[in-house]
Amino acid sequence: MSDRTLPRLLQTPAVVLLLIWMLVPLSMTLYFSFIRYVLNNLRRPEWTTPSLSNWRGFGNYEFVLKSKDFLFAIQNSLFIVCSILILTVILGVLIAVLVNRTFPGRGIVRVLLISPFFVMPAVNGVLWINMLLDPVLGLQGLAVNGLNDLAASLRDAPLIGWFFSLWPEFEPISFRATQTSAYAVIMMVTWQWTPFAVLIFMTSLQSEDQQQKEAAVLDGASTWAQFRFLTVPHLGRPIAIVVMIQAIFHLSLYAEIEIVSRGNGNKNLPYLIGEFANNNIGAASATGIFAVILANIVAIFLLRMIGKTLME
Amino acid sequence: MAIVAQTSRFSKIAWPIAAWAVGLLFFFPIFWMVLTSFKTDADAVKPEFLFFFTPTLENYLNMTENYDYWRFAANSVICSVFATVFTLFVGIPSAYAMAFNPSRSTKDVLMWMLSTKMLPAAAVLYPMTFITKNFLGIFDTHFLIILVLSLINLPIVVWMLFTYFKEIPKDIIEAGKMDGVNTWGEIREILVPLAWGGIASTALLCFIFCWNEAYWTVRLTTTDAATLSKLIEGNRAPEGLFFGRLSAVSTAAVGPIIVLGWFCQKQLVQGLTFGAVK
Incomplete structure (x- = not known):
């Protein structure tokens, strides 16, 4: 055994665990998506146990693609995620610039600002939809x-x-109708994640080149020009990171949707899968595969975009 | 905001006011929840008692009666603590290997780990239910929730630890090797004491994520291992008749975590951006 074999082997438990966690359920989803599999069916009881003899080919995929909920769920997922991203980035930059200056009580304001980020999603949903909205x-x-x-x-x-x-x-x-409840979800998640964006942008602003700024002031640049040509470009990388991390979390947004949207038709992909999974496992699995494909497209795009900066 | 010249007297007054206003606005929902938790259910929905009311502790005292709060809270504590410990137990050796003995594939492994985070949980919902219920018989047990919480946080924990460990000069670790310390000794006696701060903040963040997790803890439990997420989710109470007691149980569920969060907000940035923002 060479000197470095054991140290290297130390990463295997983590890798193996994650590999099992990823591959076993996913391959089962893949299998279920190709067979007829429902939880309750009195006329065709043989469909209630997973078996290769119930092979359905791409039938489940066709079924899902044809259901009108599917397109809506995808559009709604993207609508919710994109709205949250745009709002948190814009608000985050503005608030970070605002709080980055020294003023009396800055520490307290920071603590107040970051608090929403630690609220558990279920409480967030219950609090907003009942007590506020x-x-x-x-x-x-x-x-x-x-x-x-x-x-x-x-x-x-x-x-x-x-x-x-x-x-x-x-x-x-x-805010309990189909479309307005999507707005409610956007509102509550934006409230929760703007602090995160603020925190990251603020950290980044502190490393902004002050000499460059002073030079700009001497040259008579307006505050707006400083913001536009110095601060915004400086924030490019943190913005990319905020977008990536939030995309990871929000594509699988669930608790808020579940609380706000039960029974009113508003849904995203995870929620639609949950609905299918009440009975039609084949369709739920096919939708799951679509969700994996969608997540992969986003992931490849994002990892390409900032993967390099992460590894430096 | 930016139209104001930096030195004007107006901005000296307006800037702090604006900053304070934004801070208070963001904190307001939490403040409102805490305030409502001290009102009776009847008072909570009356406009005349919006800010001025007779505070009562009734909601907190009846929390066990109304919601069986402590059982869910105990489950949350047990699952989050053990999941955090287990994640660190697996994560520290792994991050150690990657930071001090990197191979050509280390970068790819790290990227792959991160990509498992992007796998939508809902896609594997039914197989997880199926395996744990019919196959392993561990559905709705603490063991299952601890395992799942560990696995979903493992990538972030490894990443965070990796960025902390990278900052430690390799020579110090190598010096241990000269003294004839074996690999375990290196981790236990040199690495862990050196990176203590980083490990602690990683643990704190991991604990917060475990506590707040709301997909698997809701879908893979019924009663025995149900955590606070499940309790709140199950009592969304659309009728608004129980605003007071709902606020009390919500406050009790998020209060400790918010306070913990205040202590680790600095580490949060480094942790969640994997050291890419400094």
């Missing part, structure tokens, strides 16, 4: 009602009364 009992409902009451009470006031009598009655928005 509920159209009747939540803060949103209370705020809209309060505003309406205020306008109503001012209607009879002298001089300015006419102004408020022309005001519309505001309607609270229900």
Whole structure:
């Protein structure tokens, strides 16, 4: 045994564990996706046990592709992920620049800002959809009602009364409908992940070249020009990293969707798989394979993009 | 924001105000949850008690009655602690091998590990249920949840440890070899004490991720090994009749983690960006 064999062998447990974790369930998914396999079927009980004699070829894939939920789930997944990415990056950059200056209580503001990131996703969903966004009992409902009451009470006031009598009655928005619940999900995840972006951008801003900035000030560059031509380019790499890490986490977004969307038609790919898996395992598996393909496309793209910078 | 010249008096006042406003805005939902947890269920939905109310501890005192909180909390603690320990136990030797004895394939192995994180969990949901229920009989056990939590966090833990270990000069490790210390001794007596800070923050972050995990802990448990994620997810209470008690149980579920998080926010950056942002 050479001097370095044992040290190198030390990585095998991790590699083997991950390999099993990845390959065994995935190959079963692949197998199930090619057979007829349902959990309950009174007329065809033979379909309720996985067996090669129920071979269906690409039938499950066809079934999934033809179901109208599938296209919607993919579009919705991408819509939710992309919206979250755009919002967190923009908000993250702005807030990082804002908090990066020294001002009284900066440490406390930082602590306040980072807190949402540690809230567990299930609590995040329950908190937002009930206590904040509920159209009747939540803060949103209370705020809209309060505003309406205020306008109503001012209607009879002298001089300015006419102004408020022309005001519309505001309607609270229900975030439990198909499309609005996607907005609710975007809102709550953006709230949770913007702090993460802020933290990373702020760390990066601290390594910004101050001399270059001073030179720019001497040359009479406006604050906007400094931001646009010095800060934004400097943030290029951290932005790429924030996008990658968030893409990894949000493509498999589940708890928030589950809490906000049960039964109202809003779904992403993981949720659709969960729905299929209540009975039709073949279809669930085929959808799973599609999800793996989608994730791989994103992964290859992202790893290419920043893989090199990670390894430096 | 950027239109304001840097030295103007206006910006000296407006800047801190804006920063504080943003900070408070982001913290507000958490503040609101904590505040609501001290209201009775009836008061929680009344506009007249929005900010001024008689605080009560009732929701916290009845947490066991209403939700059986402590059983779920105990499961969360057990699963997260053991998963973190096990992940470090597997991760430290692995990161050691990669950082100090790299081979040509090390980079590829690291990249591959990261790519397993991208595998959508939902794709293997049914096989996991099938194997654990029909085949191994470990569905809804602590063992299963600990194993799964370890496996999903292993790639990130290895990556984090790898970036910490890389910073340690190789000579120090080599010096141990001269003194005739074997590989285990090298890890235990030289590497671990040297990289203690890095290992601790990795453990903390791993613990937080385990605690917050909400896919497998919900789908692979029913009662025995159900964690806090499952408890909250199962009580989403759309009717709003129980805002008070729901807030109390939510506060109890996230409070400790938020406080832990405050302590490791600096390490979070290095850990989650794999040292690429400094």
